[in-house]
Amino acid sequence: MPASSVIEVRPPVLDASSEPPPLFDGTTRLYTNFQCPFAQRVWITRNYKGLQDKIKLVPIDLANRPAWYKEKVYPENKVPALEHNNKIIGESLDLVRYLDDHFEGPALLPNDPAKREVAEELLTYTDTFNKTVLTSFKGDAKKESGAAFDHLESALQKFEGPFFLGEISLVDFAYIPFVERYQTFLHEVFGYDILSGRPKLTTWIEELNKIDAYTQTKADPEYYVPLYKKRIMGL
Numbered sequence: 001m002p003a004s005s006v007i008e009v010r011p012p013v014l015d016a017s018s019e020p021p022p023l024f025d026g027t028t029r030l031y032t033n034f035q036c037p038f039a040q041r042v043w044i045t046r047n048y049k050g051l052q053d054k055i056k057l058v059p060i061d062l063a064n065r066p067a068w069y070k071e072k073v074y075p076e077n078k079v080p081a082l083e084h085n086n087k088i089i090g091e092s093l094d095l096v097r098y099l100d101d102h103f104e105g106p107a108l109l110p111n112d113p114a115k116r117e118v119a120e121e122l123l124t125y126t127d128t129f130n131k132t133v134l135t136s137f138k139g140d141a142k143k144e145s146g147a148a149f150d151h152l153e154s155a156l157q158k159f160e161g162p163f164f165l166g167e168i169s170l171v172d173f174a175y176i177p178f179v180e181r182y183q184t185f186l187h188e189v190f191g192y193d194i195l196s197g198r199p200k201l202t203t204w205i206e207e208l209n210k211i212d213a214y215t216q217t218k219a220d221p222e223y224y225v226p227l228y229k230k231r232i233m234g235l
């Protein structure tokens with residue numbers, strides 16, 4: 001069985017009543033939250049590279065955060081954060097690259113300069129993508145978010161293969177946590193099927209759903225659907 005297919009038991013979530021792990025003892029730890037799409041990017045990358053034994057998951061309850069997390073681990077007080085070589089590193093897009101550069105396992109960025117260029121463009125576009133879709137929840141969701149999904153549909157046409165760069169890469173892992181949530185939310189709340197008329201996006205999601213490194217990180221709609229309704233739509 002490839003390391004990326006390991007199915008893990010999720011470790012217990014640490015909250016305000018939990019003791020910190022033995023910090024800076026040489027263990028590499030990914031501070032995470034099972035509902036956070038930013039942390040999910042890094043979690044998928046870790047799994048896909050087969051680093052389950054090398055990088056320990058430390059889930060944090062963000063609603064009841066331990067004080068030691070901000071004080072001793074990550075002053076930004078957000079997830080994800082990685083403890084590695086006595087340092088703490090944050091920011092999900094930096095972390096997916098960091099894991100790719102500093103750890104073993106399949107390389108997640110091709111050497112081809114044309115593909116690298118597209119990778120950079122797409123990684124830069126993630127913020128605009130998220131803003132466009134989230135803002136659409138307050139307006140004409142289908143029309144306004146449609147442009148963002150069309151952008152992905154055309155990007156998926158650039159190279160041969162089902163993924164953004166043809167072969168799987170960290171670009172796919174940067175987008176899927178968000179697309180997964182938006183697909184469900186737009187369908188449940190607005191009856192909008194983002195896959196309708198988007199064959200490339202349809203195949204992309206189908207292919208990702210064949211990968212254990214990803215499927216076991218999927219978020220629970222029971223959590224994020226009400227959260228988006230409340231936070232973004234004020235319902």
Ligand SMILES: N[C@@H](CCC(=O)N[C@@H](CS)C(=O)NCC(=O)O)C(=O)O
Pocket residue numbers: 033035036037038039062077078079080090091092093
């Ligand atoms: N830009 C950061 C965003 C991380 C982020 O916003 N994480 C959220 C959870 S999904 C968080 O930790 N929120 C806690 C807070 O803002 O207090 C990244 O890409 O890693």
